[in-house]
Amino acid sequence: MSAFLALPPVMRIMAVTAAVLIAASVLVAVLRRARPAADFGELEARVRSWWVMASVFFAAILVDARISLVFFGLLSFWALKEYVTLLETRPADHRALFWAFLAVPAQYYLVWIGWYGMFVLFIPVYMFLFLPLRLVIAGQPQGFVRSASHLQWGLMAFVFGLSHLGALLRFAEPLPGPGVDGRTLVLFLVFVTEMSDVLQYAWGKLFGRHKILPTISPNKTWEGFVGGVLSASALSLLVRFLTPFPVWETLVVSFLICVVGFFGGAVMSAVKRDLGTKDFGSLIPGHGGVLDRVDSLCYSAPVFFHYVRFFH
Amino acid sequence: MRDLAQILFFVLIVRPFLALFIGLRVRGREHLSVPDPFVLVANHSSHLDTISLLSLFPLQRLRRIRPCAAADYFGRNPLVLGLSRTLFNILPIARTHIHSENHPIQRMRETLEGGESLLLFPEGTRRAGGEIGELRSGIAYLAEQIPGLTVVPAYLENMGRALPKGEYLPVPFFCEVRLGAPRRLSGTREQMLGELRGALEALQSGI
Numbered sequence: 001m002s003a004f005l006a007l008p009p010v011m012r013i014m015a016v017t018a019a020v021l022i023a024a025s026v027l028v029a030v031l032r033r034a035r036p037a038a039d040f041g042e043l044e045a046r047v048r049s050w051w052v053m054a055s056v057f058f059a060a061i062l063v064d065a066r067i068s069l070v071f072f073g074l075l076s077f078w079a080l081k082e083y084v085t086l087l088e089t090r091p092a093d094h095r096a097l098f099w100a101f102l103a104v105p106a107q108y109y110l111v112w113i114g115w116y117g118m119f120v121l122f123i124p125v126y127m128f129l130f131l132p133l134r135l136v137i138a139g140q141p142q143g144f145v146r147s148a149s150h151l152q153w154g155l156m157a158f159v160f161g162l163s164h165l166g167a168l169l170r171f172a173e174p175l176p177g178p179g180v181d182g183r184t185l186v187l188f189l190v191f192v193t194e195m196s197d198v199l200q201y202a203w204g205k206l207f208g209r210h211k212i213l214p215t216i217s218p219n220k221t222w223e224g225f226v227g228g229v230l231s232a233s234a235l236s237l238l239v240r241f242l243t244p245f246p247v248w249e250t251l252v253v254s255f256l257i258c259v260v261g262f263f264g265g266a267v268m269s270a271v272k273r274d275l276g277t278k279d280f281g282s283l284i285p286g287h288g289g290v291l292d293r294v295d296s297l298c299y300s301a302p303v304f305f306h307y308v309r310f311f312h
Numbered sequence: 313m314r315d316l317a318q319i320l321f322f323v324l325i326v327r328p329f330l331a332l333f334i335g336l337r338v339r340g341r342e343h344l345s346v347p348d349p350f351v352l353v354a355n356h357s358s359h360l361d362t363i364s365l366l367s368l369f370p371l372q373r374l375r376r377i378r379p380c381a382a383a384d385y386f387g388r389n390p391l392v393l394g395l396s397r398t399l400f401n402i403l404p405i406a407r408t409h410i411h412s413e414n415h416p417i418q419r420m421r422e423t424l425e426g427g428e429s430l431l432l433f434p435e436g437t438r439r440a441g442g443e444i445g446e447l448r449s450g451i452a453y454l455a456e457q458i459p460g461l462t463v464v465p466a467y468l469e470n471m472g473r474a475l476p477k478g479e480y481l482p483v484p485f486f487c488e489v490r491l492g493a494p495r496r497l498s499g500t501r502e503q504m505l506g507e508l509r510g511a512l513e514a515l516q517s518g519i
Contacts (some may be wrong), residue, residue, distance in 0.1 A: 081485070282337075
C-alpha cells in the first residue's frame with residue numbers, strides 16, 4: 001500500500017485501471033464457468049475492447065502533450081465522420097463539409113498554441129458565421145437551414161466539446177497538490193465518465209425496471225442511472241489523488257460529471273434514433289463506433305473544464 | 313518502372329488515405345481470390361471507386377487488374393493519360409468514334425485473353441445519388457464471346473458523397489465496398505444484364 005502511495009499519480013491511475021480491468025476479466029471468466037449455457041460474447045468483446053482502449057488512451061496521454069492533442073483530434077475527426085456519414089447531406093453541402101472537417105485541426109492547433117480566447121470563439125462564433133456563408137455560395141436554398149444547423153451542431157458536440165479534453169491539458173492553471181496537473185485532471189475526468197457509463201449499464205442490466213427515457217433510449221433506466229451515478233461518484237474517491245479537491249468536492253464534482261455524462265449519452269441516443277441507427281459505427285467491437293464511446297465525454301469535458309477554470 | 317511507381321503510389325498514398333481519411337470498410341473480400349482473368353463489375357459514382365477497388369488487391373497482383381476507362385476523358389491531355397496509365401494501368405476504351413481498330417469489346421476481350429483482369433463500370437459514367445443506373449450491354453457481349461467468364465459484382469457505398477463528380481476536394485465520409493460471390497452470366501444478353509443488376513441491387517441493400 002505504501003509502495004502504491006509512493007508512486008506518481010499517473011502510475012497510480014494506471015494501476016487502478018489495470019485492477020478494474022483485471023476484476024472485469026475475472027468476473028467474465030467466472031460467469032462463463034458458472035453458466036456455460038449463457039452467451040457472454042458481447043460482454044467479453046466489451047471487456048477486451050476496454051483493455052485496448054485503456055492501453056491506447058494511456059499511451060496517448062503519457063508520452064507527450066502533442067501526442068495527446070493529436071489523439072484527441074483524431075477522436076473528434078472520427079466522431080464527426082461517423083456523424084456526417086449518417087446525415088442526409090445534399091450535394092450542395094460538399095464544400096461546407098470540407099471546411100467543417102478542416103475546423104478539427106484548426107481547433108486543436110488553437111489548443112496547442114494556448115490561445116484560449118480563440119479556442120472558445122472559433123467554432124461557436126467564426127465557424128458559425130462562415131459555414132452558412134459557404135452554403136449560400138453553393139446556391140441551393142432548399143434544405144439550407146437543415147444543413148447549416150446539422151453541421152454546426154456536429155462541430156459543437158464533437159469538435160468543440162471534445163476539444164475541452166485538450167483544453168484541460170493546456171489551460172488548467174497551476175494546481176495545488178503533488179503531481180497534480182492538467183494531465184491528471186484529464187485522467188480523472190475520463191476515468192469517472194467511463195466508470196459512470198459502465199456502472200450505469202451494469203446497474204441497468206441487473207436491476208433495471210423503470211425506463212427513464214422510453215422514447216429516446218429504452219435501455220436507460222432509473223435504477224441504472226441512480227445506481228451508476230452514485231457508485232461511480234463513490235469510486236471517484238479512489239482516484240482523488242489525481243485532483244486538488246478535498247473529499248467533499250471530489251464527490252460533488254464526480255456527481256456532476258456523471259449526471260452531465262448521462263445527458264451526453266441520452267442526447268447522442270436521440271441523435272441515433274433520429275438518424276435511424278443503433279450504433280454510430282463498428283470500429284470498437286462490442287461498443288459500436290467511436291461516437292458511442294465518447295458521447296458522454298462530449299458533455300462532461302466542457303462542464304468539468306469550466307468547473308475547474310471557475311473554481312480553482 | 314511503371315509497376316514500381318504504381319506499387320509505391322498505392323502503398324504510400326492510396327492505402328493510408330483510404331484507411332485513415334476515408335475509413336474504407338470491406339465486406340466479402342474473400343470473393344476477390346478468384347484466379348485471373350475475371351471481370352470486377354461495380355456501380356460508379358466517384359473517382360474513388362477505382363482506387364478503392366484496386367486497393368483491395370495484393371500488390372503483386374495490382375498490375376494485372378486493368379480498369380476500363382473512357383478514352384475521351386482520361387486521354388484528354390498527355391499528363392492525365394500518362395498518370396492514369398502509370399498509376400492505375402487503365403485500359404482506354406473508346407466511347408465515341410468507334411471503328412474496328414478500337415472496338416471496346418474487342419479491346420476488353422484481348423486483354424482478358426492475355427490473362428489480365430478487368431475492372432468495369434457498366435453504368436458507363438459516374439452517377440449522382442446512390443442509385444444504380446442503366447447497365448450498358450458491353451459486359452453481356454463480353455460474357456457471350458468468352459464462355460465461362462467469371463464476373464464478381466461489387467457495390468460501392470458513399471463514394472459519390474466523399475468525392476462527387478466535378479469535385480476535387482474529398483470529404484471523409486465512411487465508405488464501404490461490398491463484394492458478391494463470383495458468378496458466370498448465362499442466358500440472353502437481357503437476362504445477363506438482369507442477373508447482374510439483381511446482384512448489384514442485392515449488395516446495395518446490404519445482403
